[in-house]
Amino acid sequence: DSGVTQTPKHLITATGQRVTLRCSPRSGDLSVYWYQQSLDQGLQFLIQYYNGEERAKGNILERFSAQQFPDLHSELNLSSLELGDSALYFCASSVESISGNTIYFGEGSWLTVV
């Protein structure tokens, strides 16, 4: 168990709909990352937050948005869903210090758009 919690684990929704994925980082970790992994594809970096502030943006679509709350949990909002958005969405967290310079992943939220 990495200590990173993601909900829901599985989600099936229709095209055009909006969903929210939730992530609780490891205790003490200030940084949250979101990644998308499509079938047989590598991890695509979407966005990073550090202590409530957006720090880096990757290949995140305009239909997607995220935020990190004061209690450090994060939400990824996906709207106007398309079939191609079906993927595993991973959250990861990091303490961001010299001694803790790696990230730990949650088990993912498996989104199916039908």
Next chain:
Amino acid sequence: QKEVEQDPGPLSVPEGAIVSLNCTYSNSAFQYFMWYRQYSRKGPELLMYTYSSGNKEDGRFTAQVDKSSKYISLFIRDSQPSDSATYLCAMRVNTGNQFYFGTGTSLTVIP
């Protein structure tokens, strides 16, 4: 050119074999290097973490970093069927910067 290159495989070996997994990278500023193991439809699990050059050993796993060649390796000794998974390399310039992942190598260890 991608920041991190990793042969996707698939790689198939008999049980007990020594497995060598590799990544090359283009950014000489990378200092932090990681290997993750990902079972099908599961979250990547951190296996090894190395700072700068050198070797690090943990049980049956050895991570090597050769910064002069921009090349990192993960060796698995006495491979087991439970090692069958996708292995991802990752690297980073410095604290606070983005992580760069390889696309992963699929490994199957045959009993």
